Amino acid sequence: GEEVAQTPKHLVRGEGQKAKLYCAPIKGHSYVFWYQQVLKNEFKFLISFQNENVFDETGMPKERFSAKCLPNSPCSLEIQATKLEDSAVYFCASSPMGSRGHGEQYFGPGTRLTVT
Amino acid sequence: EDQVTQSPEALRLQEGESSSLNCSYTVSGLRGLFWYRQDPGKGPEFLFTLYSAGEEKEKERLKATLTKKESFLHITAPKPEDSATYLCAVQRGNQGGKLIFGQGTELSVKP
Numbered sequence: 001g002e003e004v005a006q007t008p009k010h011l012v013r014g015e016g017q018k019a020k021l022y023c024a025p026i027k028g029h030s031y032v033f034w035y036q037q038v039l040k041n042e043f044k045f046l047i048s049f050q051n052e053n054v055f056d057e058t059g060m061p062k063e064r065f066s067a068k069c070l071p072n073s074p075c076s077l078e079i080q081a082t083k084l085e086d087s088a089v090y091f092c093a094s095s096p097m098g099s100r101g102h103g104e105q106y107f108g109p110g111t112r113l114t115v116t
Numbered sequence: 117e118d119q120v121t122q123s124p125e126a127l128r129l130q131e132g133e134s135s136s137l138n139c140s141y142t143v144s145g146l147r148g149l150f151w152y153r154q155d156p157g158k159g160p161e162f163l164f165t166l167y168s169a170g171e172e173k174e175k176e177r178l179k180a181t182l183t184k185k186e187s188f189l190h191i192t193a194p195k196p197e198d199s200a201t202y203l204c205a206v207q208r209g210n211q212g213g214k215l216i217f218g219q220g221t222e223l224s225v226k227p
Binding site for chain 1 (some may be wrong): 139147148150154159160161162165167201203205207209210212213214215216217218219220
Protein backbone atom coordinates (compact mmCIF):
# COMPACT_ATOMS: atom_id res chain seq x y z
CA GLY A 1 0.00 0.00 0.00
CA GLU A 2 0.96 3.64 -0.11
CA GLU A 3 0.63 4.22 3.60
CA VAL A 4 2.08 2.47 6.61
CA ALA A 5 -0.67 0.43 8.24
CA GLN A 6 -0.69 -0.45 11.93
CA THR A 7 -3.06 -2.69 13.84
CA PRO A 8 -4.70 -2.63 16.23
CA LYS A 9 -5.38 1.06 16.81
CA HIS A 10 -5.87 0.51 20.53
CA LEU A 11 -4.82 -2.37 22.77
CA VAL A 12 -5.58 -2.81 26.46
CA ARG A 13 -3.72 -5.42 28.49
CA GLY A 14 -3.57 -6.32 32.15
CA GLU A 15 -0.16 -6.21 33.72
CA GLY A 16 1.70 -9.42 32.94
CA GLN A 17 -0.25 -10.17 29.76
CA LYS A 18 1.27 -10.37 26.29
CA ALA A 19 0.78 -7.66 23.66
CA LYS A 20 1.38 -8.02 19.94
CA LEU A 21 1.39 -5.12 17.50
CA TYR A 22 1.49 -5.29 13.71
CA CYS A 23 2.88 -3.06 10.96
CA ALA A 24 2.60 -3.26 7.19
CA PRO A 25 5.21 -0.97 5.59
CA ILE A 26 4.72 0.94 2.36
CA LYS A 27 5.15 -1.41 -0.59
CA GLY A 28 8.69 -1.29 -1.91
CA HIS A 29 10.22 0.12 1.27
CA SER A 30 13.13 -1.95 2.53
CA TYR A 31 13.47 -0.52 6.03
CA VAL A 32 11.09 -0.69 8.98
CA PHE A 33 11.56 1.19 12.25
CA TRP A 34 9.70 0.91 15.56
CA TYR A 35 9.45 3.85 17.98
CA GLN A 36 7.78 4.26 21.35
CA GLN A 37 6.15 7.61 22.17
CA VAL A 38 5.77 8.06 25.89
CA LEU A 39 4.09 11.10 27.42
CA LYS A 40 3.52 13.88 24.97
CA ASN A 41 6.43 13.98 22.54
CA GLU A 42 9.19 11.72 23.80
CA PHE A 43 10.09 9.37 20.98
CA LYS A 44 12.32 6.42 21.77
CA PHE A 45 13.83 4.27 19.02
CA LEU A 46 13.37 0.54 19.59
CA ILE A 47 14.50 -1.51 16.60
CA SER A 48 14.89 -1.40 12.83
CA PHE A 49 14.85 -3.98 10.04
CA GLN A 50 16.27 -4.14 6.56
CA ASN A 51 13.80 -6.47 4.87
CA GLU A 52 13.59 -9.43 7.26
CA ASN A 53 16.97 -8.81 8.90
CA VAL A 54 17.48 -6.92 12.14
CA PHE A 55 19.37 -3.74 11.20
CA ASP A 56 19.71 -2.00 14.57
CA GLU A 57 18.35 -3.30 17.88
CA THR A 58 20.20 -0.97 20.24
CA GLY A 59 16.95 0.49 21.63
CA MET A 60 15.20 -2.76 22.47
CA PRO A 61 14.58 -3.79 26.09
CA LYS A 62 15.53 -7.35 25.19
CA GLU A 63 14.18 -9.14 28.23
CA ARG A 64 10.52 -8.64 27.30
CA PHE A 65 10.44 -7.12 23.82
CA SER A 66 10.88 -8.97 20.55
CA ALA A 67 10.21 -8.09 16.92
CA LYS A 68 10.11 -9.78 13.54
CA CYS A 69 9.71 -8.90 9.88
CA LEU A 70 9.04 -12.04 7.85
CA PRO A 71 8.60 -12.22 4.08
CA ASN A 72 5.01 -11.68 2.88
CA SER A 73 3.77 -10.93 6.41
CA PRO A 74 3.25 -7.76 8.44
CA CYS A 75 6.09 -6.92 10.80
CA SER A 76 5.32 -7.48 14.47
CA LEU A 77 6.41 -6.14 17.85
CA GLU A 78 5.67 -8.35 20.82
CA ILE A 79 5.84 -7.49 24.50
CA GLN A 80 5.82 -10.42 26.91
CA ALA A 81 4.58 -9.81 30.45
CA THR A 82 3.61 -6.17 29.97
CA LYS A 83 4.32 -3.63 32.69
CA LEU A 84 2.55 -0.37 33.49
CA GLU A 85 5.53 1.56 32.10
CA ASP A 86 4.97 -0.03 28.66
CA SER A 87 1.84 2.12 28.26
CA ALA A 88 2.63 4.30 25.25
CA VAL A 89 1.89 4.82 21.57
CA TYR A 90 4.00 2.56 19.37
CA PHE A 91 4.79 3.86 15.92
CA CYS A 92 6.08 1.98 12.95
CA ALA A 93 7.83 3.82 10.13
CA SER A 94 9.11 2.62 6.79
CA SER A 95 11.72 4.05 4.49
CA PRO A 96 12.86 3.59 0.91
CA MET A 97 16.33 4.52 2.07
CA GLY A 98 19.44 4.16 0.05
CA SER A 99 22.67 2.92 1.50
CA ARG A 100 22.93 2.04 5.15
CA GLY A 101 19.51 3.18 6.21
CA HIS A 102 19.56 6.93 5.77
CA GLY A 103 16.73 9.10 4.55
CA GLU A 104 13.21 10.13 5.46
CA GLN A 105 10.85 7.79 7.26
CA TYR A 106 7.07 7.57 6.80
CA PHE A 107 5.07 6.85 9.90
CA GLY A 108 1.93 4.84 10.51
CA PRO A 109 -0.96 6.01 12.70
CA GLY A 110 0.36 4.19 15.76
CA THR A 111 -0.99 1.63 18.23
CA ARG A 112 -1.96 2.95 21.65
CA LEU A 113 -1.11 0.34 24.28
CA THR A 114 -2.65 0.76 27.72
CA VAL A 115 -1.45 -1.56 30.47
CA THR A 116 -3.76 -1.68 33.49
CA GLU B 117 25.71 12.82 23.79
CA ASP B 118 23.38 13.59 20.89
CA GLN B 119 20.80 16.19 21.75
CA VAL B 120 17.95 17.89 19.91
CA THR B 121 16.22 20.85 21.56
CA GLN B 122 13.19 22.63 20.18
CA SER B 123 11.88 26.04 21.17
CA PRO B 124 9.48 27.34 22.07
CA GLU B 125 7.54 24.43 23.61
CA ALA B 126 4.28 26.09 22.64
CA LEU B 127 3.45 28.98 20.32
CA ARG B 128 0.15 30.76 19.88
CA LEU B 129 -0.30 32.90 16.78
CA GLN B 130 -3.08 34.86 15.23
CA GLU B 131 -3.99 33.92 11.68
CA GLY B 132 -1.59 35.70 9.34
CA GLU B 133 1.03 36.32 12.03
CA SER B 134 4.32 34.89 10.70
CA SER B 135 6.86 33.31 13.06
CA SER B 136 9.70 30.78 13.34
CA LEU B 137 10.27 27.58 15.26
CA ASN B 138 13.78 26.64 16.32
CA CYS B 139 15.56 23.29 16.48
CA SER B 140 19.09 23.29 17.87
CA TYR B 141 21.14 20.13 17.76
CA THR B 142 24.35 18.65 19.08
CA VAL B 143 25.15 15.66 16.93
CA SER B 144 28.43 14.33 15.68
CA GLY B 145 28.33 13.30 12.05
CA LEU B 146 24.93 14.71 11.09
CA ARG B 147 23.51 12.79 8.15
CA GLY B 148 20.19 14.60 7.88
CA LEU B 149 17.70 16.79 9.74
CA PHE B 150 14.00 16.15 9.35
CA TRP B 151 10.86 18.14 10.10
CA TYR B 152 7.58 16.41 10.80
CA ARG B 153 4.09 17.59 11.61
CA GLN B 154 1.99 15.61 14.09
CA ASP B 155 -1.74 16.10 14.59
CA PRO B 156 -3.40 14.78 17.78
CA GLY B 157 -3.93 11.02 17.66
CA LYS B 158 -1.97 10.59 14.44
CA GLY B 159 1.51 9.61 13.36
CA PRO B 160 4.16 12.16 12.36
CA GLU B 161 3.77 13.42 8.80
CA PHE B 162 7.00 14.00 6.89
CA LEU B 163 7.61 17.59 5.78
CA PHE B 164 11.27 18.21 4.90
CA THR B 165 14.76 16.75 4.87
CA LEU B 166 17.82 19.02 5.09
CA TYR B 167 21.28 17.59 4.56
CA SER B 168 23.80 20.43 4.66
CA ALA B 169 24.25 23.88 6.14
CA GLY B 170 22.79 26.57 3.92
CA GLU B 171 20.13 24.31 2.49
CA GLU B 172 16.53 25.57 2.33
CA LYS B 173 13.29 23.77 1.49
CA GLU B 174 9.79 25.24 0.99
CA LYS B 175 6.29 23.86 0.95
CA GLU B 176 3.27 26.15 0.86
CA ARG B 177 3.53 28.43 3.92
CA LEU B 178 6.47 26.54 5.42
CA LYS B 179 10.18 27.09 4.84
CA ALA B 180 12.92 25.10 6.55
CA THR B 181 16.54 26.24 6.81
CA LEU B 182 19.67 24.62 8.23
CA THR B 183 22.89 25.91 9.76
CA LYS B 184 25.70 23.96 11.42
CA LYS B 185 24.02 24.20 14.81
CA GLU B 186 20.31 24.72 14.24
CA SER B 187 17.36 24.61 11.93
CA PHE B 188 14.43 26.96 11.62
CA LEU B 189 10.92 26.30 10.42
CA HIS B 190 9.45 29.57 9.20
CA ILE B 191 5.69 29.82 8.94
CA THR B 192 4.44 32.63 6.74
CA ALA B 193 0.88 33.94 7.18
CA PRO B 194 -0.28 30.84 9.07
CA LYS B 195 -3.84 29.55 8.94
CA PRO B 196 -5.78 27.67 11.65
CA GLU B 197 -5.19 24.41 9.75
CA ASP B 198 -1.45 24.81 10.40
CA SER B 199 -2.14 24.13 14.09
CA ALA B 200 -0.23 20.97 15.06
CA THR B 201 2.90 19.82 16.86
CA TYR B 202 6.03 20.28 14.77
CA LEU B 203 8.82 17.79 15.42
CA CYS B 204 12.47 18.04 14.50
CA ALA B 205 14.60 14.90 14.25
CA VAL B 206 18.22 14.19 13.34
CA GLN B 207 19.93 11.18 11.84
CA ARG B 208 23.59 10.38 12.41
CA GLY B 209 25.86 8.75 9.96
CA ASN B 210 26.77 5.12 10.70
CA GLN B 211 23.96 4.72 13.25
CA GLY B 212 21.54 2.67 11.24
CA GLY B 213 19.16 5.47 10.33
CA LYS B 214 17.33 5.83 13.65
CA LEU B 215 15.82 9.25 14.26
CA ILE B 216 16.59 11.26 17.40
CA PHE B 217 13.63 13.55 18.08
CA GLY B 218 13.28 16.87 19.83
CA GLN B 219 10.38 17.48 22.21
CA GLY B 220 8.32 19.31 19.61
CA THR B 221 6.69 22.74 19.36
CA GLU B 222 2.93 22.84 19.76
CA LEU B 223 1.61 25.49 17.39
CA SER B 224 -1.86 26.96 17.76
CA VAL B 225 -3.17 29.41 15.15
CA LYS B 226 -6.30 31.31 16.07
CA PRO B 227 -8.64 32.80 13.45
